[in-house]
Amino acid sequence: MKLRCAVLDDFQGVATTLADWTPVADAVEVTTFTEHFGTEDALAAAIEGFDIVVTLRERVPFPASLLARLPRLKLLVASGMRNSVIDYGAAAEHGVTVCGTGSASTPPVELTWALLLGLARGIVPEANAMRDGGPWQSTVGADLYGRRLGLLGLGKIGGRVAAVGLAFGMEVVAWSQNLTEERAQEVGVVRAASKEELLASSDFVSVHLALGDRTRGLLGAAELALMKPTAYLVNTSRAAIIDQDALADALQEGRIAGAGVDVFDTEPLPPAHPMRSLPGLLATPHLGYVSRDNYRTYYGQAVEDIQAFLAGAPVRRLG
Known part of the structure; x- marks a missing residue:
């Protein structure tokens, strides 16, 4: 059975077109969400059945209270290599690996x-x-x-x-x-x-x-x-x-x-x-990071993070 991967806040619907997901296609089923979940309850209900979550920058907090409601979650990928809204200690306690990606200035x-x-x-x-x-x-x-x-x-x-x-x-x-x-x-x-x-x-x-x-x-x-x-x-x-x-x-x-x-x-x-x-x-609606090349980096390296995790050797770990 394939692992389930949720991609959050894909407002433009480009996460699966600006990066090549075929390297993980045999092992992972990807679902993208184009609408933002404004509350922890809504987010938990939407992603509680997923094993992997890909999130953009620091828009979505992952506090201990949310991580406790995601029993299947094993890998959290956040764009960028710095994130202040993820509780890394709680992630470790729940067995969740957290990885990042590169970004352009x-x-x-x-x-x-x-x-x-x-x-x-x-x-x-x-x-x-x-x-x-x-x-x-x-x-x-x-x-x-x-x-x-x-x-x-x-x-x-x-x-x-x-x-x-x-x-x-x-x-x-x-x-x-x-x-x-x-x-x-x-x-x-x-x-x-x-x-x-x-x-x-x-x-x-x-x-x-x-x-x-x-x-x-x-x-x-x-x-x-x-x-x-x-x-x-x-x-x-x-x-x-x-x-x-x-x-x-x-x-x-x-x-x-x-x-x-x-x-x-x-x-x-x-x-x-x-x-x-x-x-x-x-x-402007937080467009600073929104460009084709940056998205190619984010989502392309998210795929690499998933590949490495599946191989048992996570890369770009955060926390």
């Missing part, structure tokens, strides 16, 4: 600039006006050349965002808890700055930090109040790095010029959620 870099440029040049309102027969030119774009780009985080993604900013002729400064002047110079950033100076002096601020105890709630009301009223904020990292209520207040009151956001506390975002209608907000 290019898609989030590209989306960061799509959001930043969309904000700076009013792309969405102007395009909507063109489509709807509205006014011809209603916004005045913000310039990039000669303006300051402040990066919170200068790792693999932040460094590539910096390179694009420099190509636009921007002055780039950066901050993180462990950033050194040597790393800043290596990337070509003008210099490392304090967090407060970066927020107060930048025309565009972009977040590229991993979520952890030191970065959760890093930007609250006090930090957002340091930003210029003409400045824009972009977050393609993790929602919890920015206090969502403080961000909503800043946008409602016009204390910053706008924000581009790809990550949210709750995903998918409920239809009536306030974040869908805030003024000055350019929001």
Whole structure:
């Protein structure tokens, strides 16, 4: 009898077409779910009969309470090599092997600039006006050349965002808890700055930090109040790095010029959620990782993980 594999949150229905599943076809029966399960009860009911689960990034938590309700589960594959919403101890207790996959830094870099440029040049309102027969030119774009780009985080993604900013002729400064002047110079950033100076002096601020105890709630009301009223904020990292209520207040009151956001506390975002209608907000449904090549990597390596597990030699183990 074949093992049953559930692929979660395959919103576009591409999990089985962008990767070759034939290497495990004789041993595994794959079922894809295109709708998100919003509660633990709904998810447990849907996947309790599966031996393998493939999940995307950190969208679906796997706490001890859920793992206890999945007696057949033996392998959990999560895209990426870091996941903060899986209880690894509980997985081990229940005999569940957890594996990850590779991922590319290019898609989030590209989306960061799509959001930043969309904000700076009013792309969405102007395009909507063109489509709807509205006014011809209603916004005045913000310039990039000669303006300051402040990066919170200068790792693999932040460094590539910096390179694009420099190509636009921007002055780039950066901050993180462990950033050194040597790393800043290596990337070509003008210099490392304090967090407060970066927020107060930048025309565009972009977040590229991993979520952890030191970065959760890093930007609250006090930090957002340091930003210029003409400045824009972009977050393609993790929602919890920015206090969502403080961000909503800043946008409602016009204390910053706008924000581009790809990550949210709750995903998918409920239809009536306030974040869908805030003024000055350019929001996308967590598209940072969504690209053909990235999906080929995710699902292709998920197949490799399953193959290795079936062979008794799991690879890319997490936990």
